[in-house]
Amino acid sequence: xxxxxIIGFKKGLFKKKWNKKRPVIIFGAGGAAEAVIYFLxxxxxxxxxxxxxxxxxxxxxxxxYEKVKFTTDFNLxxxxxxxxxxxxxxxxxxxxxxxxxLNKTNKEAIIYDIVxxxxxxKLIQEAKKQKxxxxxGLDMFIEQARASFEIxxxxxxxVNSNLIDNIKKRIxxxx
Numbered sequence: 001x002x003x004x005x006i007i008g009f010k011k012g013l014f015k016k017k018w019n020k021k022r023p024v025i026i027f028g029a030g031g032a033a034e035a036v037i038y039f040l041x042x043x044x045x046x047x048x049x050x051x052x053x054x055x056x057x058x059x060x061x062x063x064x065y066e067k068v069k070f071t072t073d074f075n076l077x078x079x080x081x082x083x084x085x086x087x088x089x090x091x092x093x094x095x096x097x098x099x100x101x102l103n104k105t106n107k108e109a110i111i112y113d114i115v116x117x118x119x120x121x122k123l124i125q126e127a128k129k130q131k132x133x134x135x136x137g138l139d140m141f142i143e144q145a146r147a148s149f150e151i152x153x154x155x156x157x158x159v160n161s162n163l164i165d166n167i168k169k170r171i172x173x174x175x
Contacts, residue, residue, distance in 0.1 A: 002151050004144040005035035009114070012139030013083075018110050022082025023047040027098055029057040029070075032114055033087040037065050051076060052088075079104045086113040091121035098123050102130045110134065116141040117171050138167065 009032075024045055026033050029052035040048055050070040052058035058070035078084055078100065090098035092115045100123070102111065111127035116137030120128075127134040142159055150156045 002147070003035055003038075004147040004151075005032050005140075006039050007147040008140035008142075008144035009036055009112075010039055011143040012135045013110070013112060015139065016110050016133050016135060019082040019108055020045055022106075022108070023049065023080055024083045024085065025049050025051060025076070025078050025081045027051045027074075027084075027086045027090065027100075028088030029054075029061045030087065034061060034064075036085055036087055036114075037061065037068060041065055049076070074100065078102075078109075079106060081105065081109050084109060084111050086115060086121075086123055089115075091115045091118075091123055093117050097121070100126075102126045102132060105130065105132060107132065113137055114140050119168065119171060138164070138171075142167070 020043060024040055024047065026036055026048065029050050033050065037048060046067065048068045050058045050061055050068060051074055052070065052072060055070070055072050058072065062068045062070040084105070086098050088098065089095045091113060098121070109132055111123060111132050111134040113121050113123045113134070114137045115121050119136050119138050124134050124136055142164070146157050146159065
């Protein structure tokens, strides 16, 4: 089988320049988090911390990947992180927001929220407010769709501004 989460995440992230030597903080410990960790391990990232509400899920994920740390403390120090990723449902329509403060985050940090509905989650709004680089879930969503289409039909769809605008309008109608 194929995991297009890895492809979508990677293509969204590679639109930004990130410091691979800084710690990575991942909120969530589900399937998308595992795809992200797998990708980060391929990139030889050494300092990865999973933050999850339940200790069991985070522990299982941390055991599966060498030298991945975990915590249930959503108030952990993220000031040195180079990449902060929300892979949880927090911030999605119908769910509570991911409540983290980015005001003490270093200015080279990249904020990546894989939630795409809404596109401008509270986390993305906070990143904009703090003038931090960010990647929205729309990037991952589009790149996953392109990869899936290519796998099924051996054709890579073109992405242009009209397509992106149309997707944004349709996502906006569901809110």
